[in-house]
Amino acid sequence: MVDFRKLYSIFVDEAAEKIAELESGLLQLEKSPDDKELLNTIFRAAHTIKGSSGTIGLKDISHFTHGMEEILDLMRQDRLTPDNELVSVLLEAADLIREMVECVASEAAFEFSRCEAVTQRMEAVKKHRSEAVPAAGPDQVKKESQDTAADLRHVMIKFVPNADLFKRGIDPAIILNDIRGLGEVVTIHAFTDTVPPLSDINPENLYMRWDIHLKTSKSDAEIRKVFEFVEEGSDIKILPIAVASATDLPFIGQLLVGEGSVKAEDVEDALKSQKRLGEILLEKGKITSKDLEKAVEKQNQKKTESLRNAISSTIRVDLKKLDHLINTVGEMVIIHSMFQQLLQNGSERTAEGIEALFSQLQRIGRDIQESAMALRMLPVGEVFHRFTRLVRELSISKGKNIELVISGEDTELDKGVLEKITDPLVHLIRNAIDHGIETPDERAAQGKPPQGTIHLSAYQMGDAVYIEIEDDGKGLSKERILKKAQVMGMLGNDTDLTDEQIYNLIFLPGLSTADQVTDISGRGVGMDVVKKNIESLNGKVQIRSKPGMGTTISIKLPLTLAIIDGLTVLIGNEPFIIPITMVIESLRPEQKDIKTLNERGEVINIRGEYIPLVRLYRLLGLMPQQENPWEAIVIVTTYEGRKYGLLVDELIGQQQIVIKHLGTAMPRVRDIAGGTILGNGKVALVLDIPGIVELSRQQ
Amino acid sequence: MTEAAAVKRVEEQMEGGRQYVTFCLNEELYAIEALVVQEIIELGAITKVPHLPDFFKGVINLRGTIIPVVDLKMKFAMHSGEYKKHTCVIVTEFSGGTIGLIVDAVSDVLSLANEDISDTPSFGAHITTDFMKGMSRMDGNLAIILDIEKVLSEADTASLSAIRNMDNIKAAEPAR
Numbered sequence: 049m050v051d052f053r054k055l056y057s058i059f060v061d062e063a064a065e066k067i068a069e070l071e072s073g074l075l076q077l078e079k080s081p082d083d084k085e086l087l088n089t090i091f092r093a094a095h096t097i098k099g100s101s102g103t104i105g106l107k108d109i110s111h112f113t114h115g116m117e118e119i120l121d122l123m124r125q126d127r128l129t130p131d132n133e134l135v136s137v138l139l140e141a142a143d144l145i146r147e148m149v150e151c152v153a154s155e156a157a158f159e160f161s162r163c164e165a166v167t168q169r170m171e172a173v174k175k176h177r178s179e180a181v182p183a184a185g186p187d188q189v190k191k192e193s194q195d196t197a198a199d200l201r202h203v204m205i206k207f208v209p210n211a212d213l214f215k216r217g218i219d220p221a222i223i224l225n226d227i228r229g230l231g232e233v234v235t236i237h238a239f240t241d242t243v244p245p246l247s248d249i250n251p252e253n254l255y256m257r258w259d260i261h262l263k264t265s266k267s268d269a270e271i272r273k274v275f276e277f278v279e280e281g282s283d284i285k286i287l288p289i290a291v292a293s294a295t296d297l298p299f300i301g302q303l304l305v306g307e308g309s310v311k312a313e314d315v316e317d318a319l320k321s322q323k324r325l326g327e328i329l330l331e332k333g334k335i336t337s338k339d340l341e342k343a344v345e346k347q348n349q350k351k352t353e354s355l356r357n358a359i360s361s362t363i364r365v366d367l368k369k370l371d372h373l374i375n376t377v378g379e380m381v382i383i384h385s386m387f388q389q390l391l392q393n394g395s396e397r398t399a400e401g402i403e404a405l406f407s408q409l410q411r412i413g414r415d416i417q418e419s420a421m422a423l424r425m426l427p428v429g430e431v432f433h434r435f436t437r438l439v440r441e442l443s444i445s446k447g448k449n450i451e452l453v454i455s456g457e458d459t460e461l462d463k464g465v466l467e468k469i470t471d472p473l474v475h476l477i478r479n480a481i482d483h484g485i486e487t488p489d490e491r492a493a494q495g496k497p498p499q500g501t502i503h504l505s506a507y508q509m510g511d512a513v514y515i516e517i518e519d520d521g522k523g524l525s526k527e528r529i530l531k532k533a534q535v536m537g538m539l540g541n542d543t544d545l546t547d548e549q550i551y552n553l554i555f556l557p558g559l560s561t562a563d564q565v566t567d568i569s570g571r572g573v574g575m576d577v578v579k580k581n582i583e584s585l586n587g588k589v590q591i592r593s594k595p596g597m598g599t600t601i602s603i604k605l606p607l608t609l610a611i612i613d614g615l616t617v618l619i620g621n622e623p624f625i626i627p628i629t630m631v632i633e634s635l636r637p638e639q640k641d642i643k644t645l646n647e648r649g650e651v652i653n654i655r656g657e658y659i660p661l662v663r664l665y666r667l668l669g670l671m672p673q674q675e676n677p678w679e680a681i682v683i684v685t686t687y688e689g690r691k692y693g694l695l696v697d698e699l700i701g702q703q704q705i706v707i708k709h710l711g712t713a714m715p716r717v718r719d720i721a722g723g724t725i726l727g728n729g730k731v732a733l734v735l736d737i738p739g740i741v742e743l744s745r746q747q
Numbered sequence: 748m749t750e751a752a753a754v755k756r757v758e759e760q761m762e763g764g765r766q767y768v769t770f771c772l773n774e775e776l777y778a779i780e781a782l783v784v785q786e787i788i789e790l791g792a793i794t795k796v797p798h799l800p801d802f803f804k805g806v807i808n809l810r811g812t813i814i815p816v817v818d819l820k821m822k823f824a825m826h827s828g829e830y831k832k833h834t835c836v837i838v839t840e841f842s843g844g845t846i847g848l849i850v851d852a853v854s855d856v857l858s859l860a861n862e863d864i865s866d867t868p869s870f871g872a873h874i875t876t877d878f879m880k881g882m883s884r885m886d887g888n889l890a891i892i893l894d895i896e897k898v899l900s901e902a903d904t905a906s907l908s909a910i911r912n913m914d915n916i917k918a919a920e921p922a923r
Binding site for chain 1: 791792794795796797798799803805806807808811812813814815841843844845846899
């Protein structure tokens with residue numbers, strides 16, 4: 049038996065890829081409508097979805113995609129020009145297909161009635177515009193067909209085949225195909241009501257019958273000829289049917305135009321004034337604008353989800369990377385056998401020989417480690433390109449004109465990092481559209497080009513990847529942030545803040561959702577969550593802003609989550625690892641530099657700067673080697689723009705470590721990020737600095 | 748094992764009996780279903796994880812994977828001394844993941860038919876029997892059959908609440 053689940057899952061993977069192609073293609077098409085190669089790519093993507101859904105019996109998806117494909121085909125023939133409206137319809141159709149595919153994946157039922165609106169719009173566009181746009185070549189073909197249109201007649205062929213058709217070795221599908229050769233088949237309806245339940249089916253019997261609506265110039269006798277071989281025992285009726293208009297357009301607008309009761313322009317006007325369902329309901333007072341906003345919000349959330357789902361649990365790997373890995377593994381196998389030979393052959397068992405082989409093995413081990421890690425790396429473009437759509441739609445809904453410029457899409461990031469960075473990026477881009485960039489009028493008034501730009505770029509520097517979101521909008525208002533923070537009592541007496549510290553205040557919970565947020569708010573993440581997410585990846589966020597010139601948010605991320613540079617320290621006699629990205633410096637303070645506040649909090653004076661001292665042994669419940677900070681080591685770290693001194697007993701050294709999860713059965717401990725296995729086989733814990741700072745604040 | 752015993756075991760399995768791993772905690776005999784046991788390893792170096800209740804001894808390195816280990820004696824509030832030569836870790840898998848159980852010694856793997864297992868008698872309020880599946884007589888000894896899911900899910904709830912009120916870590920220890 050065919051395992052349909054497996055087939056479905058293959059289809060879902062393939063379709064997701066094709067839909068992504070379709071979407072990014074359509075978005076590009078809007079910018080370069082004359083790109084024939086692009087059009088072909090889009091067409092092929094739609095065609096593949098149609099084909100593969102049809103093959104595994106998902107007829108509804110196949111049928112729906114077919115409508116899309118037809119429009120794309122008309123575009124390929126230059127009979128339709130891809131403009132804004134057309135692309136919008138096609139994008140909506142692509143969304144629907146994505147939802148259908150998601151339903152297939154989750155084995156849920158998709159309501160195909162939802163497609164009708166889009167299908168109708170697609171039909172309308174197709175019929176309406178392909179004829180409205182006069183093109184030289186195809187037009188002539190059209191004329192010819194219209195010339196002969198007068199001779200065409202509509203017939204309904206009722207075909208009730210003999211039940212033993214199969215036994216005679218005749219495939220009814222061939223006959224149906226032949227009918228196609230006679231003219232244009234408008235509809236074929238297959239009746240399956242006569243098919244008995246599966247248990248009673250005789251596979252050699254044919255139980256179906258068909259009604260075929262044919263538009264042809266052929267006579268009845270000619271039609272009958274097709275049925276020559278099956279006529280015996282079959283019931284074939286050919287009935288003429290009357291069609292109101294000579295054209296086969298079922299649209300009321302067209303009919304009205306045809307009968308001369310309205311002008312074509314009026315119909316077009318009416319079509320243009322058609323509104324979205326939500327707007328109509330709103331006007332009629334059926335729903336409040338709040339309801340609508342909520343629903344739109346939900347829709348947006350779904351879109352965000354689909355952005356996240358874009359990264360599937362499988363990974364596509366460049367064949368070159370895989371080949372390299374396999375090659376190195378091959379090398380390792382050779383060294384292994386060399387080792388074996390060396391050990392068996394007594395005379396060659398020298399220390400030098402073993403050492404030489406071992407150093408080779410070490411090199412290969414490093415190579416394998418590197419190429420295995422490279423397998424997890426994905427180009428950021430996979431995520432970036434999906435934002436084009438987000439920017440397009442959001443800017444339209446906000447009445448702004450914004451272009452998203454993407455650069456560095458080939459920069460690679462660990463799949464795990466990429467997955468977790470998608471949400472924060474969505475939020476930051478939304479912010480830039482919503483609060484950053486002004487409306488075209490406002491921009492014009494300031495002498496800026498009416499079109500705003502969001503620059504999304506990625507690049508690698510050292511062992512970190514930087515992602516920057518740069519807008520040329522109005523920038524952050526220092527005064528407003530300060531005022532808000534003071535009102536909310538977040539500043540205390542601390543008024544002497546640098547620009548950076550002020551901008552970083554918007555990452556505090558509560559502040560970001562202050563008066564700057566308008567109606568796209570409520571998306572569930574604030575700037576504080578953005579910052580948390582990025583910090584959970586061992587990353588950093590920075591804000592630069594110039595009033596009137598725009599804001600740049602720069603995210604620094606480690607190349608990979610799994611391997612980090614760590615500083616090994618001893619607390620008591622236990623080794624712990626601190627991620628080196630969190631360490632500013634380490635020092636042994638002098639006794640006079642340690643001060644207590646209210647006999648509780650301790651601070652340490654580092655070159656005139658007082659920073660809080662966190663006694664890690666106390667926090668972690670361990671016995672220290674030294675109680676006195678001046679006999680121990682202080683590691684200076686930074687979190688949320690402030691410095692903290694962490695007291696440890698000894699500094700062991702710096703090394704690359706592989707971070708491992710402590711196991712799902714382990715309850716989560718806030719100040720531990722994970723563990724790693726040391727050279728002696730023992731587990732060492734990796735400290736989570738943000739968690740530690742937060743814990744220490746509570747105490 | 749003699750041939751006869753082997754035959755007997757197969758027969759028992761045919762009759763729907765299940766296999767159990769038995770182990771000692773101090774002088775008492777306990778058993779868990781063999782199906783949930785992944786492997787039994789020697790006790791190696793344990794790394795203590797802060798803020799967890801005492802019976803959560805920490806984490807160990809299981810051939811490159813880190814797994815948490817629980818001291819069953821401490822979990823059951825039994826007298827717990829130094830770890831000895833025979834102390835070992837039963838690596839089990841339950842719905843929450845993989846976890847190691849520190850026990851004094853593993854004694855045997857044997858089959859028990861369902862009728863060999865009797866219900867846990869009630870001991871009154873001061874001894875919880877929720878995590879016991881039943882009891883069985885083995886070579887004149889009484890073995891307590893543990894429901895590993897219940898043993899460990901309770902471990903989780905106890906420790907989670909401990910984390911929630913960090914200040915009361917000591918109080919959150921199982922007081923059984």
